[in-house]
Amino acid sequence: MPSTPASTRGRIGVLLVNLGTPDSPRTPDVRRYLNEFLTDGRVIDMPAAVRYPLFQGIVVPLRAPKSAKIYQQLWDERGSPLLYHGLDLQKLVQEKLGPDYLVAFGMRYQNPSIESALQQLRDAAVERIIVLPLFPQYAAASTGSVQEKVMDIVGKWWVVPAINFIGTFADDPGFISSFAALGKAEMARRDYDHVVFSYHGIPERHVLKGSHNGHCKLGSCCNHYNKNNRYCYRAQCFVTSRLLADALGLAPEQYTVAFQSRLQSRLRDPWLQPYTDEVLKEMPAKGIKNVLAFSPAFVADCLETTIEVGEEFKEMFEAAGGNHWQLVPSLNAQPQWADAVVDLVKRH
Template sequence: MSKKATGKIGVLLVNLGTPDTPNTPDVRKYLREFLLDKRVIDIPAVQRYALINGIIAPFRAPKSAKVYKQLWTDRGSPLLYHGLDLQQKLQQALGNTYHVAFGMRYQSPSIQSALDELREQSVDRIIVVPLFPQYASASTGSVQDKVMEIVKDWWVIPSISFISSFCDDPGFIKAFAELGKKHMAQDDYDHVIFSYHGLPERQVLKGSDKGYCQLGACCNSYNKRNKYCYRASCFVTSRLLAAELGLREDQYTVTFQSRLLKDPWLQPYTDEVLKTLPGKGIKKVLAYSPAFVADCLETTIEVGEEFKEMFEHAGGEKWQLVESLNSSDSWVEALKEIVLEN
């Protein structure tokens, strides 16, 4: 009879990444590492290197640095300190039989350093949790790719499992709904926007079940054929959140933000939709960003400030961002259950 392992179980939490500082050189370094990832910009390597190093990084870095300076706090980047807070709280919730480490896909703390930490703890197995609710090759897939690239050089590789998606997890949905309900208790909103980070349509199609994905009605249900379809995952998260919030279908809209370059991205685009709402009598909007579990540039600045300004300019009266889960107690409990189930 085999004996059960007696060592700790390692939990690796991974988020996307952030510059070390909001200064232009560090922002440029971050953008280069991020955008040169073949899973993020999936074009031939020569074209990708020319595009990023010759155009995007040199010209976008100074503009992005200004935005990061708006976002930066005394504790640094919100994406970083919310991740560290989550790590500490989850460690406390799971107890001494687990060791929780935190890393970033790009920049620091790195996935390499987090895996080294777990290796030093001699964990029996590792559960990798990319902190992206909806699976996408450019986010979750990239984390999985990097983890496997690192551990392939270990002489002893423990059992490793990946939590590839939690878009429909009941605890995740409940925790996010609680945040929205607090705002809904304080004011009456005409409509709710669920704004997700966009992806090029080609990336969704590349990972689809051939002959099934149409970038349309196929996402009205979530099943084994579209389980790893980013668009379908966004829609199921929205349907479950809407149900938890008590919304009818006509009371919310699913949109996509942050598009880059000229290729067609998932639609409808958030910035285009919000401009049409005041003309329809929708003057108060509650805005969610359910693709992000921690506040960052895309939530605080893009949705919280830029979209608010666009909406008010179009005639809207109130645009309220629902904060991300960050390290809320409900999210820690939900994440604990996700880990225990795996």
């Protein structure tokens, strides 16, 4: 077959997307962020007529001042870690991919927006676009929301380029080895009695709604990762944990998989269990005094890793009688992780 002339070939566009962050830790900016985030129908799957009045009128106004105080603890001289780690990763991946690619970075909520990142690729007349939502385990509320937003924006363009979505990388060797390397570095510093893999929780109904032909039962079916549960969030968390445990040389009894950040107290709806905050309180009484914690649902440090797992869970663990709780830092813009992203892009 004749090849395409070089003069008509454009660069390949790469869109890296993370969840989002307020523009500042001030209450008005946090309120804007939470309003956009919590009124997304894929995050809060209630009818819009209920969702908007409830969250914009009650939940967000009450939550924004409290969240702003927590964001103030997270913010540093460079600003929001989720943002600057994403921009650092974009720069490093661009350098590694070279001039035949154009790498853009956007956030699902707030800035830089997905729309502005896509416009950058559109202005450069890229030949096609590879979209990598930076969520290792697919969930309709994260990866699915990014995919929906991208399609909504690009669907309005008169010329729609070819688009590839990388939907999950929960078992990707590069992702696993990058996180394992960080864990091994922490394990070399001291001995730990146990390892906790803490994932962001989602409502059980989200898993069941996305189940392939009713395959998922929220039971032992998630112990095996296959075509029927490839996009089951719970099964993906389990396979990531098994692969990380193998890479770290852990036996099954040496680690626990748990879920954090639930909103159950407000929504009165069961989320994936066990809950990390409840599990860790029971460990010291069982003789588990030193714990190494991973947050493998996040590839960049943020409020849920640095503050929730790194600080709040540490305080809970020590209050329950534990000696040491250590969070493994996220992948951020580590060169090994950037290499893994490049490999993911080239394979798609």
